[in-house]
Amino acid sequence: MTIRIPELGLAIRRALAMTASTALAVPALAQQVPEATTLDRIEITGSRIRQVDLETAQPVLTIGRAEIDRQGFNSVADILQNLTAMGSPPLSRASPLSAGEAAGGSYVDMRGLGAQRTLVLVNGKRLGMTTSGYQDMSSLPAAAVERIEVLKDGASAIYGSDAMAGVVNIITRRNIEGVAASVYHGQYSQGDGERTQYDVAAGWSNDRASLSFVAEHVEEKGVWAKDRGFSSSSFTDRHPNDGWTTVGQWGRITGFKGPGCTASRGCSYSLDRGSPPGGPDSFHISDNTPFTGDVSNSNEQMHLQTPIKRDSIFVDARMELTDQVRFNTQLAWNRRTTTRQVAGYPFQTEVVGITPMSADSWFNPFGSHHGYESPSDVHWNRRTWEVPRVSTSELTTWQGVAAFEGNFEFGGRDFDWEAGYQYNRSELFQRATGNLHKQRVADATGPSFYNPATGKVECGTPDAPIAGCKPWNPLVPDGQIDPYGLTGNDELQDWLFPEEITRGRTTTRNLFANLSGSLATLPAGELGFAVGAESRREDGRFIPDPLAQSGATTNLAAGPTGGGYRVDEAYLELSVPVLRDLAGARELTLSAATRYSDYTTFGGTLNSKFGFTWKPIEQLLVRGTWAQGFRAPTIANLYGGGSETFTTGFRDPCDTVYGAAASNPDVRARCAADIANADTYRQLGQGNEPITSSSGQTPRPFTNGSNPDLKPETSTSRTLGLVWSPTFAQGLNIALDWWKIRIENTIVADHPNDILRDCYELGIAERCTGFSRDPELGIIDKLKYGSRNSGFRQAEGYDLELSHQIDTGWGKLRADWKTTYVVNAEEKTTNEAGVPAIPSNGIAGNAGIGFRVRSNASLGWEYGDFGLTWGLRYFSSVKERCLDAKTHPDECSHPNQRAPWFSGSRDYNQRGSVTFHDVQARYALPWQATVSIGANNVFGRQGPIMYSQPNSNYSYYGGFDIGRFIYMKYQQRF
DSSP, X not given: OOBOOOHHHHHHHHHHHOTTSOOOSSOOXXXXXXXXXXXXXXXXTXXXXXXXXXXXXXXXXXXXXXXXXXXXXXXXXXXXXXXXXXXXXXXXXXXXTXXXXXXXXXXXXXXXXXXXXXXXXXXXXXXXXXXXXXXXXXXXXXXXXXXXXXXXXXXXXXXXXTTTSEEEEEEEOOSOOEEEEEEEEEEETTSOOOEEEEEEEEEEEOSSEEEEEEEEEEEEOOEEGGGSTTTSSTTTXXXXXXXXXXXXXXXXXXXXXXTTOOOTTOEEEEEOTTOOSOSGGGEEEOOOOTTTSSOBOGGGGSEEEOOEEEEEEEEEEEEESSSSEXXXXXEEEEEEEEXXXXXOOEEEHHHHTOOOBOTTOTTOTTSGXXXXXXXXXXXEEEEOTTSOEEEEEEEEEEEEEEEEEEEEEETTEEEXXXXXXXXXXXXXXXXXXXXXXXXXXXXXXXXXXXETTTTEEEEEETXXXXXXXXXXXXXXXXXXXXXXXXXXXXXXXXXHSOOEEEXXXXXXEEEEEEEEEEEEEETTEEEEEEEEEEEEEEEEEEEOOHHHXXXXXXXXXXXXXXXXXXXXXXXEEEEEEEEEEETTEEEEEEEEEEEEEEETTTEEEEEEEEEEEEEEETTEEEEEEEEEEEEXXXXXXXXXXXXXXXXXXXXXXXXXXXXXXXXXXXXXHHHHTTOTTTTTOOXXXXXXXXXXSSOBOOSSOEEEEOOTTOOOEEEEEEEEEXXXXXXXXXXXXXXXXXXXXXXXSOEEEOOHHHHHIIIIISOOGGGGSSEEEOTTTOSEEEXXXXXXXXXXXXEXXXXXXXXXXXXXXXXXXXXXXXXXXXXXXXXXXXXXXXXXXXXXXXXXXXXXXXXXXXXXXXEEEEETTEEEEEEEEEEOOEXXXXXXXXXXXXXXXXXXXXXXXSSSEEEXXXXXXXXXEEEEEEEEETTTEEEEEEEETTTXXXXXXXXXXXXXXXXXXXXXXXXXXXXXXXXXXX
């Protein structure tokens, strides 16, 4: 078939075919183009219509195999996370406190609108997802990737639910010839975080069939929080004495008016170091001095970067059954194992809700066994330092697609068709240790006695011993050998800390059929169309261990999640050429698409998309789109069991030092209705001690649940862009796109901070009914929250992409610059009129970070067998809440700044921008091998300290580099 190729279209096609070229949204113009050639029609992300002209109405970024190799990142998620259009990762490896089925996975969030609103495809088919709607990028081996296409536009009319912020389409390798094996090894200059990767790619083909095989093994060691200054303590090494918790590994009695105590609420007592447990004379009033006192720094036992192992196999097979009918299949298997460790559990009898240490306990220094004048039960706390909490998640994923495809001619026109079946399945196995069995602790610290016959202390009383119980003295500090302490006592540890097993499974089944081709020949070209249907079934379950479901252990209680839904869909897409080869209109093409989706959970929804491409001159392309989108509620949204969590970054507006009540009398008046001591109220953190910064971790767990009445989110997205490839500068390409996305009826993953802000600061009465306060302490003791449809979320900005490639007598030079500038990003979590939206642009918070500008630049030089690449990754400055404007004024650049979206003022601190530099050198060896040596963050730059802990459990952004990473890669071809 002979087709005339426009200059810009042929340039795009050539750029995609050259994997060594720089990834561009719209690549270079060719300067000399033949008048006619023969090319196959192909499908590009964002359209189901197969076509030769690859310029589309929507911006598509392509990352080729060569660019992937030049970056030095060894996972698909790391590659994508460094794109400027990506927002904060919802779960980073710097979040070891994260729990549930998504923990340990890798996810991407386009435009900062939420990872569940970015759709991930593999060869145009959906990647499997968790019951919460997260698609794990680590389930696909990086060695199997041929290229990645990123559609920076809404595409629900083309792909259905979730494609609101954009689409990532991972195109896998096919038709591999021969065998290639490679080894990758690297580590941080601090000597940790070692990463090793082995992969092999092999292929065979003949005139009728091809088989490609990729296998990969990756192991990434962990990094400990104590080994970086920004994570060594709660508020970094700038404030090493702050943030320690009174729930220490030394054990202490709390709230008791014993010897030497003058405090009205009682004192706490700890065992003298090295002293044998006994009566009050062996104890001292607890010392809260960091380093030398009876307090703990939990960061010393926590991962900063959690370790991960991945084993993957990918197979692509194709066979031509006839000249016009083909069969293809892609099969993938992946096993990902992640382990995360957090500090031993901070056990507090008052919080956990078990009985205090009995007055008849052999270990109670103020009890009856030691002759104390007024024997008394006593509350106690103890961080179980000897047994850190360790959770290992093993996720096994199977993916399979089998399809027949072909082409035929009818009425002198060519048509392409495809029909097939897709199956995705993930099996999750989680093993958790380090949580205490509450009843066993109660028995172990309840009444006990010394049995002369056995020479041991036993649980219960002489008349009623407790069979199987093992007595425990929680007041014996870590490291001190004692028959009733935890140190070196495996038998006691095994009894108090039972292993908990959690399982999960998700499956996707999808039948699909597509037909595309040309309906008619118009004066300006072919009227293209695509039509298709899909029937997809999603099922999932997440079953916590029975001990966790019942709340029998100190593990966060969680109910089971289980359910599913089916969706039947049909779509139609048209590409209508209107003008061609006219003055002022070298080309004008309109496109339209619509999709109807019928869900068993909420009914039907129709979503459409319109776009245009216009070339007033051959070197300039103008493009634009308008699209509707939607996101269906997930299985967890609808059928999830409640789960408990100790919320980090929690802020109580009623706190009279850091909360809104400190400066706003209206807020304090609302707080007084719920808190008896509202004028002096302090928010308490772990250990029931007042917080020392603007936020803290809750001392009591809150409960997060589901909502079966949720409706789908809806969205509208718009783009308008220019692509210019001037003739006066061969190889220069410039693309500028404006985008705006607004999501209505958002499924709000409610947050305790939002609930309390709405209740006390905004005065929304209906938001004050989901929690209660402790009548004595005033703190929130119960709070239940879940998802709801409310408010909106929107973002607007510009993408600028510039590339230039030239050939010289001393090699090829390549420059590439991509920048995303966010004009506006805000959300509103209520439908109340008059409540202002909350901006996130240029602001960092516990839920994420909104960079106004992200920019990447790359300079490359190729000379013969040698290549050199220098890259820069820029993150703009942001503001965050000050640590403490009074105590640390040097870390509060904007005190008392007016914040219209809150009541009163806020103290903000400007955190500076940061640029990370990457370098790689590579050389092609004579024996068909290539060796690459490089460093990411070659200067060892550190991002700014952020006490708001965005996407992290530390005072540092979870998406920043944590050190200089040096690596080497060797590839051998056979």
